[in-house]
Amino acid sequence: MLKKPYLMLAGPTMVPERVNAAMNRQMINHRGAAFSEMLEDILANLRWLLATEQDVLIYPCSGSGAMEAAVANFAAPGDKVLSLSTGVFGDRWAVMAEKAQARVLKLDSRWGDGVDLAGLTAVLAGNRDIKMVLTTHNETSTAVFTPVDQVAKIVRAEVPDALVAVDAVSSLAALPVKMDEWQVDIIAAGSQKALMLPPGLGFLAVSGRAWQAYEHNPSPKWYWDAGQVKKSQAKGQTPYTPAVGLLFGLQESLRMIREEGLENRYCRHRLLGRMTRAACRELGLSLLAAAEYASDCVTAVVPPDGVSARQIQKLLREDYGITTAGGQKSLEGKIFRIGHLGNVAPTDILVTVSCLEMVLKRLGMEGVLGRGTAAGQKIMLEGFEQ
């Protein structure tokens, strides 16, 4: 049976036709004027997207590369670094900081819970020598959101000079990110999430405070060396071969984000998150993330007893063309995750929920057909009913 592919992952996400068309061009000389002009346009739009007037660096790498670049450049060996982890990607960042020879303190949340802000205050108060705080804006493994503005406020109050580094890989262009207003120092992001591109580009936004730390960081680095990237970009260049085709796509995706408008885009993601959660709850499914920390980029669903998450995923994918993500690490086989970020329309949620209902019916649940869909429809309608 013909199936339309719905890639409902937390990334890579669905690439819009316009972005694919933009990438379907002949390569250009990355040492020529046309490249410099494109790079300048892209950097201006990235600054707009990050709400910053500070530096934004582009690396040909995955999102994890940008995270490693953050610690490699701005955490010196021996620095005390506090990791706030709400899941797999928070843990990964702590490991990277350890590999960079930082002394890592950890404030881990139980998976599904948000960052413990009172705990954060206490740890900072007891460790005034902390140099950097690592946090994850949207933790895709647990579908938990971190209020980065509040984290930054607490850090500024307790340890004013500590750097706040934000993993915004899966939040940038989906959730509000306001680098300068929030006074965060480092933001790491990637191309394959809400930016609607294939994987392969990493972004690093860097504050003046972070550049000071860079100056005093003796650890050796070449590929990740932020200073080299900054120097090259100032001349409209890159220190090594950039991912030209992806940059063609990025220029177009930033144009699309401008056209949609940031506020509209954030509202849309809020709607997608609310629709998905309401539909799952109406179908009697539990959500992993605590309600007050639920992510609008991805929803982690705990199947009812006796129903296998893997089986749900398999039927969704094989019979209806809907690809969802499984659980990671200790959550493997225990949850499935519905991504709803980037090029996702509310109708994509309706399709996903309808197909989920059919799968649940086949797995023995009664009274599910149309029920989650109706819950999603109700939320979708609110905007039209005024």
Next chain:
Amino acid sequence: MLKKPYLMLAGPTMVPERVNAAMNRQMINHRGAAFSEMLEDILANLRWLLATEQDVLIYPCSGSGAMEAAVANFAAPGDKVLSLSTGVFGDRWAVMAEKAQARVLKLDSRWGDGVDLAGLTAVLAGNRDIKMVLTTHNETSTAVFTPVDQVAKIVRAEVPDALVAVDAVSSLAALPVKMDEWQVDIIAAGSQKALMLPPGLGFLAVSGRAWQAYEHNPSPKWYWDAGQVKKSQAKGQTPYTPAVGLLFGLQESLRMIREEGLENRYCRHRLLGRMTRAACRELGLSLLAAAEYASDCVTAVVPPDGVSARQIQKLLREDYGITTAGGQKSLEGKIFRIGHLGNVAPTDILVTVSCLEMVLKRLGMEGVLGRGTAAGQKIMLEGFEQ
């Protein structure tokens, strides 16, 4: 709000990515060997699709062009031609036959009804000098299907030498078409319906009996001259410039149809038709076509009193990205039509129905959310529940 485009017309239909990719190639010399090879492959697959060993001609024209070619080549001035009309396209064919100076008899069905087979027998019995019978396999204006096999059987029984000409523009590759088994003489088709291509290609399949009529037809013709096309195609050529890009696409779409398999493809269209009709009925909407003649390619829906078809279409399109067709001629403003042929998956029906429910809710209907969707889901599930 981001909308994904769902082109739920009876044509043009949604072009698959693979077909678009195949067309996105540099032109080739249409007088060279590569073109001849492609043409041969295409013609073999078209014969397979039409279930015929007879000639299939390709014109750079719309579906209506292929219909005009049918009368221009095979109906001589003064020939008595019987038109069986079930809607706008049946009427159009009768006008074309009149312009070709045939003497046209009409057996018109009330719009929404199928062909009156008993009436057909009677008209043929009273007019043994009929040379050609025109019929519409799938009448998109009324969403009515004609059992062409039964029509051909009656014609063969009553006036054995009369040509049976079938408009299969919107049925080919969606509904079973068996040219040789059914003993039909002329089949006209187009690219932009179930063949999943942009408009621009017309097809004409021609039996030996039809070629005899061609030999005795003195009416002047150049572009439509079927004999010239046949002669050129026999040499791997065309009498004038072919639509090369569309032929690249046709080669790919025929490959996709082979991969899906004809029986699977016909089953899928049957499922799409059943899902759409069941959902509409569950929502309390009337269908224009009589149940026994309901088309599996398109569904014509009559809105309840006080609800405007145009308003439904406008809200579906503007707010949810779903394009449906309106009514034609005397049905203008009175119905809307949901096309479900070609590159349409069952999930496309679920989205369309879900959005239709939201529109009906906004227009004042109660208890509709999720209800038609559930009716569609139930039919979709039947195939999985064995």
